[in-house]
Amino acid sequence: MPRTLFDKIWDAHVVAEEAGRPAVLYIDLHLVHEVTSPQAFAGLAERGLEVHRPDRTVATMDHSIPTNGLPIADDAARTQLRTLAENCAKHGITLYDAESTNRGIVHVIGPELGYTQPGMTVVCGDSHTSTHGAFGALAFGIGTSEVEHVLASQCLLQRKPKTLEVRFEGALREGVSAKDLVLAMCAELGVGGATGHVIEYTGPAIRALDMEGRMTVCNMSIEAGARAGMIAPDETTFAYLRGRPHAPKGAAWNAAIERWRDLRTDEGAQFDRTVIIDATRIAPMITFGTNPGMGIPVTARVPSPDDAGPGERAALAKALLYMGLTAGEPLLGKKVDVVFIGSCTNARISDMRAAAAVMRGKKVAPGVRVLVVPGSQDVKRAAEAEGLHEVFRDAGAEWREPGCSMCIAMNGDMIEPGQYAVSTSNRNFEGRQGKGGRTFLASPETAAAAAITGKVTDARTLVGGAS
Amino acid sequence: MKKPPFTTLVSRAVVLPADDVDTDQIIPARFLKGTQKTGLGQVLFADWRSRPDFPLLQPSAAGAKILVTGNNFGCGSSREHAPWALVDFGFRAVIARSFADIFKGNATKNGLLPVALPEAACVRLELAIKANPALELTVDLDKERVSLPEGGWISFSIDPFAKHCLASGLDELGYILGFADRIKAYEQR
Numbered sequence: 001m002p003r004t005l006f007d008k009i010w011d012a013h014v015v016a017e018e019a020g021r022p023a024v025l026y027i028d029l030h031l032v033h034e035v036t037s038p039q040a041f042a043g044l045a046e047r048g049l050e051v052h053r054p055d056r057t058v059a060t061m062d063h064s065i066p067t068n069g070l071p072i073a074d075d076a077a078r079t080q081l082r083t084l085a086e087n088c089a090k091h092g093i094t095l096y097d098a099e100s101t102n103r104g105i106v107h108v109i110g111p112e113l114g115y116t117q118p119g120m121t122v123v124c125g126d127s128h129t130s131t132h133g134a135f136g137a138l139a140f141g142i143g144t145s146e147v148e149h150v151l152a153s154q155c156l157l158q159r160k161p162k163t164l165e166v167r168f169e170g171a172l173r174e175g176v177s178a179k180d181l182v183l184a185m186c187a188e189l190g191v192g193g194a195t196g197h198v199i200e201y202t203g204p205a206i207r208a209l210d211m212e213g214r215m216t217v218c219n220m221s222i223e224a225g226a227r228a229g230m231i232a233p234d235e236t237t238f239a240y241l242r243g244r245p246h247a248p249k250g251a252a253w254n255a256a257i258e259r260w261r262d263l264r265t266d267e268g269a270q271f272d273r274t275v276i277i278d279a280t281r282i283a284p285m286i287t288f289g290t291n292p293g294m295g296i297p298v299t300a301r302v303p304s305p306d307d308a309g310p311g312e313r314a315a316l317a318k319a320l321l322y323m324g325l326t327a328g329e330p331l332l333g334k335k336v337d338v339v340f341i342g343s344c345t346n347a348r349i350s351d352m353r354a355a356a357a358v359m360r361g362k363k364v365a366p367g368v369r370v371l372v373v374p375g376s377q378d379v380k381r382a383a384e385a386e387g388l389h390e391v392f393r394d395a396g397a398e399w400r401e402p403g404c405s406m407c408i409a410m411n412g413d414m415i416e417p418g419q420y421a422v423s424t425s426n427r428n429f430e431g432r433q434g435k436g437g438r439t440f441l442a443s444p445e446t447a448a449a450a451a452i453t454g455k456v457t458d459a460r461t462l463v464g465g466a467s
Numbered sequence: 468m469k470k471p472p473f474t475t476l477v478s479r480a481v482v483l484p485a486d487d488v489d490t491d492q493i494i495p496a497r498f499l500k501g502t503q504k505t506g507l508g509q510v511l512f513a514d515w516r517s518r519p520d521f522p523l524l525q526p527s528a529a530g531a532k533i534l535v536t537g538n539n540f541g542c543g544s545s546r547e548h549a550p551w552a553l554v555d556f557g558f559r560a561v562i563a564r565s566f567a568d569i570f571k572g573n574a575t576k577n578g579l580l581p582v583a584l585p586e587a588a589c590v591r592l593e594l595a596i597k598a599n600p601a602l603e604l605t606v607d608l609d610k611e612r613v614s615l616p617e618g619g620w621i622s623f624s625i626d627p628f629a630k631h632c633l634a635s636g637l638d639e640l641g642y643i644l645g646f647a648d649r650i651k652a653y654e655q656r
Binding site: 015016020021022024026035036038039042047052063064074076077079080083125126127141142143144145146148149152153154155156157159161191192195196222225227291311314315318408409410427429430431432435436 | 484485486487489491492495496497499500501502503504514538539542543544545546547565567568569572573576577626627628639640642643644646647649650653654
């Protein structure tokens with residue numbers, strides 16, 4: 001019987017399944033960070049249990065770690081980071097700690113170091129674990145109880161989710177990025193539109209993306225409510241992985257490639273749902289509201305609650321009130337206070353290059369604070385080798401140490417109440433980037449353009465020639 | 468490590484009239500720097516507390532163990548701090564139009580019952596609670612039903628294993644570890 005990519009990975013990982021019970025699903029790779037793990041390790045200690053497979057567990061420090069370097073001034077953050085270090089030392093878990101030259105955001109370093117591989121099940125106490133699905137892995141976020149389950153058993157109890165194919169027909173236009181593609185999808189599906197489903201992204205516009213673009217897309221699957229997002233591996237995937245520190249080597253590499261080539265949805269396999277999006281119609285996107293589904297083309301006007309369906313009217317009105325926006329007003333030209341380029345969505349080298357291309361030789365608009373936060377030490381080194389840090393610094397932006405930074409506002413980086421930020425991160429929820437702060441989500445190109453003009457800007461009109 | 472079993476809950480309820488309430492609202496990230504799961508009730512909905520009309524802090528809401536809210540409750544981050552904070556505040560059940568996946572799983576692991584009811588039933592409950600904040604609802608897990616203000620019941624459905632764990636206080640990890648031999652065999656394939 002023809003199977004989907006998801007079915008193949010699921011079937012290969014079911015350890016046991018009793019009638020009426022959820023499946024016991026084996027987890028190949030467990031990624032751990034400081035915020036969602038301490039209570040899980042404490043639970044393990046209370047039960048007198050050990051970590052079952054420290055060799056399949058990898059930890060990093062990203063959420064509460066400050067991006068302005070050591071030492072760490074915040075007592076609570078310091079304690080949390082020390083707790084992770086102690087737990088990893090006690091259980092023999094590899095930790096990319098504050099001084100590691102490979103440390104970074106968990107969803108940046110997993111792929112970068114070659115831990116994330118096609119066909120794997122990958123979990124982390126973090127909803128953006130869906131990122132790793134870009135490699136044809138089944139990757140999803142879990143709560144801290146489940147972190148404890150995986151630490152203790154390398155398994156999770158899971159009901160099989162439904163499948164949703166999101167097919168992007170045609171090619172993206174010049175000046176339109178992977179971030180625009182996924183923001184357009186979130187706007188189409190809505191913030192809860194994919195709940196209960198694992199998305200498989202298909203179609204020529206997906207195939208044409210490089211691995212970093214695919215990670216950006218899979219990263220935001222959760223913003224449409226999906227359990228996970230995945231893309232079948234291909235030559236692009238293999239080329240990215242070849243030679244990465246933890247990728248298979250030699251004969252094992254050749255054997256892996258053979259296996260991985262079978263990781264695609266069979267002809268005739270059925271998805272529970274299919275949504276088709278015309279990629280040629282996608283424009284550079286920006287959000288105007290307080291969830292990632294509230295997105296519009298950057299050139300569009302803020303929608304009116306009067307035009308929304310009865311179920312969405314109140315939420316839209318509430319969002320506009322919080323954002324200080326009026327229905328019908330254009331976002332182009334809206335003054336911004338802060339620009340944040342970073343996060344597990346857009347802090348890889350291609351994102352740094354895209355932002356630098358817009359900012360090269362230009363100055364940040366007066367009064368705008370611009371933070372550029374590479375996703376990892378590896379990204380930071382690569383960017384500095386190309387001189388990108390000088391481009392950002394010369395423009396007047398801050399070039400920081402890797403971390404989640406302003407995406408989550410629990411590490412010292414945040415926006416002030418009432419301020420507007422254009423951010424390359426993944427969430428525009430109320431207060432997400434700081435209490436009372438207002439977030440416009442967009443691509444690195446759009447964020448960099450806003451840094452230069454101090455206003456929401458269509459980057460295609462800045463760089464010239466792109467459109 | 469058993470939890471107190473969930474049987475039948477009889478309590479007043481408080482209405483939070485909003486859709487897509489994300490876990491950043493339930494507990495903002497700046498309160499996630501601890502290493503414990505206790506004491507988070509005091510920062511539940513921290514950034515909404517200063518609003519004079521914030522329902523959870525109205526005198527009539529004191530002691531309510533049931534939260535009634537809109538659709539897609541608990542979307543966003545996977546932080547289990549969200550159900551920890553709700554439970555610490557005193558909630559034992561959330562009645563919503565729908566729930567986000569990760570939140571729903573996290574809730575049941577902490578003795579917090581997620582009850583998804585149709586729009587019309589939620590509206591009836593909300594109107595009745597508004598008219599009489601002292602109204603007590605009965606959430607009957609065994610029979611999978613919620614009492615209606617005008618008498619009678621409305622059914623809800625819950626994953627049978629989640630129900631079993633809630634009703635018995637059974638811990639999922641204990642169940643998983645029961646498969647230790649199968650897990651070892653899987654690893655040695």
